[in-house]
Amino acid sequence: MLVVLMQRGYVELSGDDRYQLTTKLFEVAHRHPPIRRLTAIAGEAMQRLANRINQSIHLCILQGGRLLVIAQVDCPDNNLNSVRLGAQIPIFDSASGRVLAAFMDDAALEHLLTLAGPEPKDRREKFLADLPGVRAAGYCEGPSLTLAGVTNLSAPVFDYTGKAVAAVTTPFIHRLNSPLSVPVPEARDILVETCRDLSKRMGAGAAADQ
Structure with a gap:
């Protein structure tokens, strides 16, 4: 084999x-056509977002119980914190994983956890405990679980069926002296609005209108 x-x-x-x-x-x-369409429409929007909030941005989908980074853009600043294109990330370590899991039904979530494999009980419980809050807010915001001094901001992109098919995420680094920096709440609101626009362009809401 x-x-x-x-x-x-x-x-x-x-x-x-x-x-x-x-x-x-x-x-x-x-x-695969849906992924090709998603990356085609997301690239320019992600770059505009990166420029506005002065942070690097990446786009993730789920594949085999892990996250796959299918698009990534950098901001104009000299100091960057970016995720490698094509990187595979455990769902339990990320805001993107929480965003995509939060909008799944029970069966899909159970299947995702099975694919993700065994995990220490406390990490799994923390992951599951975070999901209702993420779903209610419509985004995930919190300290990075892998890097100090980074606040992860992530929001979902929905397709025409209402499924969360991708997550747009920024590992927000807190710069001390950059005139281009914006506060976290403002960056979060711009990211969420960008994802709403991408969802509309992916046909979100079309099924409900039929």
Whole structure:
């Protein structure tokens, strides 16, 4: 099986003779029409958002129980905190994971947790406890679980079925002397409004109008 996967470009041998995934799955995912449409309409909006709030922005979808970064833009500032395009992130460590999980029904959430794999009980419970608040607010805001001094802001993008198909997120760094910086509440409101606009362009609300 590994030989076939290598022949087809999905797996490669690293320098220490260990198997690792290539970016082939990432490329295949981008050829899927809904994802291609999402990245096509999100790029310009994300760059405008990054420029307005002076923060880096990334766009995530769920894939196999983890988050996949399918788009990323930087802000004009010299000091950046960005997430690598194509990165795979555990759902329990992220605001994006909370945003996407918060708008799932019980069956879909249970399936996501199964795909995500075993996790320490306290982290799983904290993740689940955060979801009602995220759903009620319509966004996730809180200290980064991986980096000190960073506030994660994330909001969902919905498609025409009303499903949250992606999350737009900024790992907001608190700059001390940048004239372009905006406060967290203002950055959050602009991010949420950007996601509402992207959702409309993805057809959100169309099913309810039929």
